[in-house]
Amino acid sequence: MTDKPKVWLNNKIIPWDDAQVPILSHGFARGSAVFEVFGTHAVPDGIAAFRMDAHLKRLEQTVSLLGMELGFSIQEIVKAVSKLAVINLSERGLVKIVAYWGEEAIINLVLKSKLDVAIFTIPTSEELGLDKVKPLSACISKWKKLHPETIPVQAKACANYLNGYLVRKDANDRGFDLGLNLGTDGFLAEGSIESVFIVKDGILKTPPLGRILASVTRDSIINAAKHDDIEVCETALVKEDLYTADEIFTCHTGIKVTPIFRFEELELKAPGPVTTQVSEMMNNIINSRDSRFKEWFQMLYRH
Numbered sequence: 433m434t435d436k437p438k439v440w441l442n443n444k445i446i447p448w449d450d451a452q453v454p455i456l457s458h459g460f461a462r463g464s465a466v467f468e469v470f471g472t473h474a475v476p477d478g479i480a481a482f483r484m485d486a487h488l489k490r491l492e493q494t495v496s497l498l499g500m501e502l503g504f505s506i507q508e509i510v511k512a513v514s515k516l517a518v519i520n521l522s523e524r525g526l527v528k529i530v531a532y533w534g535e536e537a538i539i540n541l542v543l544k545s546k547l548d549v550a551i552f553t554i555p556t557s558e559e560l561g562l563d564k565v566k567p568l569s570a571c572i573s574k575w576k577k578l579h580p581e582t583i584p585v586q587a588k589a590c591a592n593y594l595n596g597y598l599v600r601k602d603a604n605d606r607g608f609d610l611g612l613n614l615g616t617d618g619f620l621a622e623g624s625i626e627s628v629f630i631v632k633d634g635i636l637k638t639p640p641l642g643r644i645l646a647s648v649t650r651d652s653i654i655n656a657a658k659h660d661d662i663e664v665c666e667t668a669l670v671k672e673d674l675y676t677a678d679e680i681f682t683c684h685t686g687i688k689v690t691p692i693f694r695f696e697e698l699e700l701k702a703p704g705p706v707t708t709q710v711s712e713m714m715n716n717i718i719n720s721r722d723s724r725f726k727e728w729f730q731m732l733y734r735h
């Protein structure tokens with residue numbers, strides 16, 4: 433990044449390069465940091481965040497699931513995001529919020545202090561590839577999804593992404609773009625950083641909540657699809673459902689819908705007709721062309 437945006441850190445606006453933690457901090461050396469990411473979009477009268485309320489609710493839930501406490505209220509974080517968006521003139525991009533114990537903790541595993549909060553705005557770029565839809569290949573990873581009784585998988589905790597890293601690396605080592613993982617019970621879970629949908633006989637199917645992250649994009653697709661009379665079914669899926677799918681796509685905040693053109697050795701139409709419909713539906717929503725969902729935007733600043 434050439435002109436690095438400013439960072440909001442514990443109520444101070446500081447240069448990007450000054451946003452650092454000690455190597456022996458609990459958040460880094462014990463991997464206990466948590467985070468949230470959501471998109472910012474140009475809307476007709478300014479810049480808005482897409483479903484910031486849902487993302488901040490998930491942040492609260494993450495912190496509570498892990499028995500932690502944020503150093504700032506959600507209202508204070510909302511104000512901070514708006515302030516930072518004005519300072520950095522954020523348009524299309526991402527907001528990343530990281531909450532963490534910045535203090536060094538060499539022996540002590542359970543800390544009582546409140547979490548530090550850092551907020552970053554990340555402008556879209558060639559590398560980030562927001563809004564650039566490129567069909568990808570996917571496989572089933574040899575790594576299983578974390579069992580919900582080992583760690584809360586609904587928590588957006590940095591430590592959970594070691595599993596995501598292994599899944600993606602396994603897929604890349606085998607020549608695929610993405611890995612999807614099954615739970616230890618053999619049912620389909622999700623990708624490293626994405627939820628997964630299949631299309632079978634015109635019906636959208638996706639694994640139910642419980643063993644996966646409660647993705648905000650997944651929720652948006654399910655809700656909007658119902659409004660557009662696309663049948664959606666949240667149901668347990670197995671590997672064979674992927675092998676016999678008509679279409680497969682993944683989704684996450686950064687890229688709303690990514691068609692899968694190859695799953696293992698199965699070639700798929702990418703995008704197929706239903707994926708195209710869902711993709712257009714989401715593009716219309718995030719580009720403010722669908723007024724039915726305007727409450728999904730929270731204004732960060734007005735021109």
Ligand SMILES: Cc1ncc(COP(=O)(O)O)c(C=O)c1O
Nearest residue numbers: 625626627645647648649684685
């Ligand atoms: C494991 C996992 N699943 C799904 C998603 C998609 O979630 P969202 O739509 O809220 O970005 C993410 C996003 O980071 C993720 O990390």
